[in-house]
Amino acid sequence: MQKVQTKSQKPRGKVSAYAFFVQTCREEHKKKHPDENVIFTEFSKKCSERWRTMSEKERKRFHELADQDKKRYETEMETYIPSENEKGRRGKKRKQIKDPKAPKRPLTAFFLFISDERSNVKQANPEFTVGEISKELGRRWAAADSSIKSKYEEKADKDKARYEKEMAEYKKRGKFSSLTAAPTKEEDNEDDEEEEDNNLE
Incomplete structure (x- = not known):
């Protein structure tokens, strides 16, 4: 009998070709500089610049990895049955409403x-x-x-x-x-980007 995935076994989100590329860059950088602390903003900028200058032939293997991961995700989702709570949330996070009187967060x-x-x-x-x-x-x-x-x-x-x-x-x-509020369209997009970042970790 096939085992059905539970809420705790929810499939990991799909990883894009660019996300696979950044992950590869991280691994390469870690091998070359194992003791170096990476400044993510600078590293991300360099990855973005390098990706833009790559040819389609160079990008091909990352697109292939993304296609494979998409198939993996779709296969896992076929057997995934969300819990009642998950169904009620329709897969979207609910944002906490911030108190306008709360202290302003410190700046770096x-x-x-x-x-x-x-x-x-x-x-x-x-x-x-x-x-x-x-x-x-x-x-x-x-x-x-x-x-x-x-x-x-x-x-x-x-x-x-x-x-x-x-x-x-x-x-x-x-x-x-x-209090909680339903996410806006812009917040949904932020959630998608956050999920992609988490998949790289």
Whole structure:
């Protein structure tokens, strides 16, 4: 008798050709630099640039892996029977409604830097798209002097201390009631991207 998959055995989501490519890049990088801490933003950017310059012949094996994984997923889904709770949720996550009075989350040194620098990039490069501005900001941060980075790291530490203090006071007052809302179309897309990232781990 064929074993039917349960909720805990829900098939892993399909992996795209690009996701297989990034996974391969990670493995190659880890072999060459086993002790190096990877900065995901920079690594992801390099992967994206490399993928764009690859020929269809070079991409072929990753598309084949994606096709194989799609077949694996479809085969596993044929025998998967979701629980009653899963049926009610229709496979979508429900988002918690955030309390507008909750403390604002602390910003990292990098985000504090781009907050200050974004207007300078826009002014110097009015023809830049949003994506190009982001790339330039990332390049400027990577090339920034250690003294500049230290300044923003100190600001980030102060902002973190501010957040922890405000959060402690917020918890004493009592949190916003925990409500959930159906995900919007944009949130659904975010969930799909998050699932693809999880499949790489």
